[in-house]
Amino acid sequence: MKLYNTLTKKKEEFKPINPERVTMYVCGPTVYNYIHVGNARPLVVFDVLRRYFEYKGYEVDYLVNFTDIDDKMINRANEEGTTVKEIADRFIKEYYKDAEGLLLKEEGTKHPKATEHITDIINFIKSLVDKGYAYNVDGNVYFDITKLKDYGKLSKKNVEDLVSGARIEVNKEKKNPGDFALWKKEKPGEPSWDSPWGKGRPGWHIECSVMARKYLGDTIDIHAGGTDLQFPHHENEIAQSESLTGKPFAKFWMHNAMVNVSDEKMSKSKMNFFTVREISKEYDLEVLRFFLLSAHYRSPINFSKELVEQSKKGLDRLYNAKNNLEHLLEHTEEKNVEEKNDVLEKLNEFKAKFEESMEDDLNTADAIAVLFELIKYTNSNFSAETSKDLVQKAYNLLVELSSILGILSKKEEILDEEIIELIEKRNEARKNKDYELADKIRDELKEKGIIIQDTPEGTKWRRV
Numbered sequence: 200m201k202l203y204n205t206l207t208k209k210k211e212e213f214k215p216i217n218p219e220r221v222t223m224y225v226c227g228p229t230v231y232n233y234i235h236v237g238n239a240r241p242l243v244v245f246d247v248l249r250r251y252f253e254y255k256g257y258e259v260d261y262l263v264n265f266t267d268i269d270d271k272m273i274n275r276a277n278e279e280g281t282t283v284k285e286i287a288d289r290f291i292k293e294y295y296k297d298a299e300g301l302l303l304k305e306e307g308t309k310h311p312k313a314t315e316h317i318t319d320i321i322n323f324i325k326s327l328v329d330k331g332y333a334y335n336v337d338g339n340v341y342f343d344i345t346k347l348k349d350y351g352k353l354s355k356k357n358v359e360d361l362v363s364g365a366r367i368e369v370n371k372e373k374k375n376p377g378d379f380a381l382w383k384k385e386k387p388g389e390p391s392w393d394s395p396w397g398k399g400r401p402g403w404h405i406e407c408s409v410m411a412r413k414y415l416g417d418t419i420d421i422h423a424g425g426t427d428l429q430f431p432h433h434e435n436e437i438a439q440s441e442s443l444t445g446k447p448f449a450k451f452w453m454h455n456a457m458v459n460v461s462d463e464k465m466s467k468s469k470m471n472f473f474t475v476r477e478i479s480k481e482y483d484l485e486v487l488r489f490f491l492l493s494a495h496y497r498s499p500i501n502f503s504k505e506l507v508e509q510s511k512k513g514l515d516r517l518y519n520a521k522n523n524l525e526h527l528l529e530h531t532e533e534k535n536v537e538e539k540n541d542v543l544e545k546l547n548e549f550k551a552k553f554e555e556s557m558e559d560d561l562n563t564a565d566a567i568a569v570l571f572e573l574i575k576y577t578n579s580n581f582s583a584e585t586s587k588d589l590v591q592k593a594y595n596l597l598v599e600l601s602s603i604l605g606i607l608s609k610k611e612e613i614l615d616e617e618i619i620e621l622i623e624k625r626n627e628a629r630k631n632k633d634y635e636l637a638d639k640i641r642d643e644l645k646e647k648g649i650i651i652q653d654t655p656e657g658t659k660w661r662r663v
């Protein structure tokens with residue numbers, strides 16, 4: 200599989216360090232609000248990469264951290280007159296609801312929080328100070344970027360600029376304007392922890408270095424996040440980790456492009472954002488997932504309701520085709536038809552093409568196009584005359600490939616009106632002593648997850 204590596208600016212063949220396991224670290228949300236559509240992009244994209252690795256037979260150690268202490272968290276807590284912990288607990292709970300709607304795989308996903316790793320963070324910083332990479336000025340600990348030969352290698356920043364302070368805010372405490380905080384001295388009203396440098400709290404970048412190392416090891420296979428994090432966040436993570444271990448931090452750095460609104464990054468600070476929760480009021484979040492996968496992850500997306508509406512139509516077409524195949528499965532028989540091999544060959548071609556797209560730097564846009572080719576093929580070539588085993592194979596293929604994208608897993612929704620209509624039909628059948636039909640309807644409803652019960656007051660129903 201080829202993946203674009205931001206570190207080398209090239210597509211490279213991906214091979215995990217351990218031939219059986221892939222380790223992935225994704226920079227997750229700061230939990231001071233609901234996640235917005237932009238935040239959902241890395242979550243969905245890298246969830247698909249994880250699923251694809253699992254499809255290929257790898258075990259995946261997958262981690263998405265929660266940043267639960269930083270300026271934004273503190274500001275929000277102050278605005279609401281509550282604690283940072285209360286804000287974090289609330290929005291982590293909301294995160295899980297959105298994650299479920301977006302069909303993110305939570306089984307086996309690790310979500311460590313910064314505040315639960317303060318001791319590890321302090322030990323990490325202590326080692327950096329001991330090794331001479333970091334210095335303490337009156338309770339603030341900074342990383343000295345001149346101590347690392349290749350600082351700036353990820354974002355290709357000019358280190359001279361960072362050292363001289365061009366375009367950087369000037370802080371008299373720092374040796375170089377580009378130095379960054381590992382530990383911040385306590386300010387009144389802020390949460391703080393004891394440390395060898397006095398009371399304070401960790402800087403933002405250090406938590407990711409610490410948690411990546413703790414859960415995934417000194418060198419991880421893939422570190423991911425949005426392009427907005429390349430500098431300074433990821434650059435600083437590299438500096439911290441590589442100074443400590445002397446080993447490469449991540450083999451691959453992957454960055455998704457931004458979700459924009461009128462060509463500007465969707466962002467909380469710009470007030471141009473749509474929360475995932477808002478979208479869920481109008482659409483099933485599977486539509487948003489499908490929308491985010493419809494473009495290649497390195498292409499910017501301009502968010503609009505029209506495009507989401509288009510995605511809904513596309514997803515509906517896939518669901519319809521899947522339902523048609525399910526229906527055909529009930530109405531076809533195994534036959535010895537001549538064209539069997541042709542059909543099987545065609546199905547194999549679709550599968551190969553799908554994999555080829557995914558192997559080409561996770562091209563989900565092309566992979567989705569293959570799904571549409573597949574359903575176009577089955578819609579126009581399959582009928583009640585088709586041999587059942589072919590229908591089954593096409594159906595299995597559609598389900599298998601869709602599950603890599605994490606879509607099309609829902610059962611057909613049955614509406615209350617449909618249920619009532621079927622129950623009336625069954626009552627009619629019973630009145631006519633057509634018990635065969637009545638039982639058939641009862642079974643049909645059961646298959647759809649509806650249990651009915653005949654009581655003296657009439658027929659009642661409930662969902663299983």
Ligand SMILES: Nc1ncnc2c1ncn2[C@@H]1O[C@H](COP(=O)(O)OP(=O)(O)OP(=O)(O)O)[C@@H](O)[C@H]1O
Pocket residue numbers: 226227228229230236237238239240241423424425426427428455456457458459464465466467468
């Ligand atoms: N508009 C966007 N498009 C794509 N990814 C984004 C966008 N905004 C943030 N991200 C990604 O979301 C993840 C969570 O980031 P983070 O919590 O820092 O965002 P945030 O600070 O809430 O966003 P904002 O920039 O809106 O304040 C990161 O991987 C980040 O790169």
Ligand SMILES: [Zn+2]
Pocket residue numbers: 225226227407432436
């Ligand atoms: Zn991070």
